[in-house]
Amino acid sequence: MTSLSRWKLFIFLLIEAIGHVSSQGHRSVTRAFNPSLRPGDVITIQGTGSTRSVGLIRLHSEKGTCDSNPRLRSDLGQAPLSCNPLVLKLLTRKHKILFLKKDVESENKDVLIKTKLTSGLMRRMPYTITITVTYTGYDVQFNNDVPIEFVNRNRVGDVNMIRATSGNYDNIMLKRGANIPLNEPDCGQRGANIFRSKWARITNGQNADPGAYPWQVALRRKHVYPWAPYAHMCGGSLVSSCWVVTAAHCVLYVGRHKKNFMIRVGDLHNGDNSMYIMDEDQQTFDIEHVIVHPDFKDRPVPKNDIALIKLVEKHGRCARYGEYVNSVCLPEPGQDVFATNTECHITGWGAKNWTDRPRDYPHVLQYGKIRLHDFNTCKELYGRDPISNISQISEGMICAGAPGIDTCQGDSGGPLVCERGGPTFGEDNPFVLWGITSWGHGCADSVKPGVYADVTKYIDWIQKVRSKIF
Incomplete structure (x- = not known):
């Protein structure tokens, strides 16, 4: 290799190193929630587009709440499984975010629910993901894009941890109780089989x-x-x-x-x-x-x-x-x-x-x-x-x-x-x-x-x- 080639290689590696350091966050970040998430809670994730192709952000429910066979696992001396009511897979090279979930119905495997394309997900470019807990699931917003509703009603109340891996994550913040919805989606609805009497009373009722x-x-x-x-x-x-x-x-x-x-x-x-x-x-x-x-x-x-x-x-x-x-x-x-x-x-x-x-x-x-x-x-x-x-x-x-x-x-x-x-x-x-x-x-x-x-x-x-x- 000629001395000129060596200099070119050195400069290239130096630029890569500077870029890597400037965008370097935490490769893995875990935050626990005690008590668990409630409707109105807002999670904010700040990160930088990873040079790797895939980043993962998982909400974790309480261990064992979606285990398909906890008794067998216990008999075998194995720990109970945790489920992930919301999984965000960040595909930087494809400018794509995958919305997945894992629970007992999926036999503890990630199941794709939605896909979002965004030009804002790029290498070394900062981004913000906001997850708002609702009564029916989660509203997920990437940067200033329109929020995407992710419905998973059965698992909202169990979430007690978030884990972000395989990326550059600067910070994960939780704001409690912001914008708590006044009412739940099906509030005020009566049972389907009631007989609607014309008149009755409490006193002498x-x-x-x-x-x-x-x-x-x-x-x-x-x-x-x-x-x-x-x-x-x-x-x-x-x-x-x-x-x-x-x-x-x-x-x-x-x-x-x-x-x-x-x-x-x-x-x-x-x-x-x-x-x-x-x-x-x-x-x-x-x-x-x-x-x-x-x-x-x-x-x-x-x-x-x-x-x-x-x-x-x-x-x-x-x-x-x-x-x-x-x-x-x-x-x-x-x-x-x-x-x-x-x-x-x-x-x-x-x-x-x-x-x-x-x-x-x-x-x-x-x-x-x-x-x-x-x-x-x-x-x-x-x-x-x-x-x-x-x-x-x-x-x-x-x-x-x-x-x-x-x-x-x-x-x-x-x-x-x-x-x-x-x-x-x-x-x-x-x-x-x-x-x-x-x-x-x-x-x-x-x-x-x-x-x-x-x-x-x-x-x-x-x-x-x-x-x-x-």
Whole structure:
């Protein structure tokens, strides 16, 4: 080799080395998530186009959650398999990104779902990949391209690690709770096989059909005592897999003694009677957090009577949706408006009349249809508190009722739901949580309607709480 050739080779290698150093990141980066990923979380991956042809980015679920035969593997002394609900394969030379997944259905092999071509994926060129966790999977955005939706609903809640290999990765960052969706995709939908009765009521009411109100939950004591002989305490509404909305006055002492209480979803018969097992899907959860609205006051009447309950996960997830379990929609700001006289639904396991004791409460979920009242008219009906001279009806409250129909003791915290688009024969319109059972003058008073917390006034607070607590 001539001296000139040697110089050319030296210069070429020097340029390659400089380019390699300038683009050198970490060949492999691993980040663990504790707790596991939640809807609204955003993962940002910053890297540089690799000189190698293939880079791999894998989300890892909890080990064993998608193992096709964990028992056999355990008998053989082998570790359980982990699955990858999202795999991004970066093909730098082909300017291509492959979207894959690996789970029990694929027999633990990577399966191609989508392909994206992008000219931005080039050797030694910096890039940013953003993965936003949704309720149905992941939205993946490369640089400033249009996000691609990757649906894999069954594995969103299990992910506790990301691993990037065979590339130049500068950083992997996680931002918790950014842009948490207000509602889940199928919120407010009822069971497919319900019989839609024209009329029923809670006070002196009738039984609800199985799956008619799949968002109804029960706050219950785990143990009964002579001074508290009944398990049922209050109702509530499932607004996402892990979150329940209820009345603040129901949980004032629950937060300090969470281990003594539980939330039951998917229940029709508010007890343990096995005769209803085919008409319900009971799921019981411990309570992780209780958050009472900071401005709640219980006297002279409950004000800002709203609280949130965070459920404790089981195997990386909370409530499992189906025929008898689903979330109710929260009001979409600027979209959901229900006028005075709109017909809405109330539900609960509370008393059928004012004189009932807890032992007389109905065992099967009751429901009724009532109408929204004009705010100012209700304010006049209730007047002022005789001691404080403060108006009993104030902002953050709504009134609703019908002759002889009302919520009663034991129904507190439960839902007042209105059908989006109104009742339409043959249509499955979603239901919206418009109110939370709060207080009233007796039960089914002939003059004064029931009073409910106005959910629309608390949407910002609900979202703020959910974005901070994981």
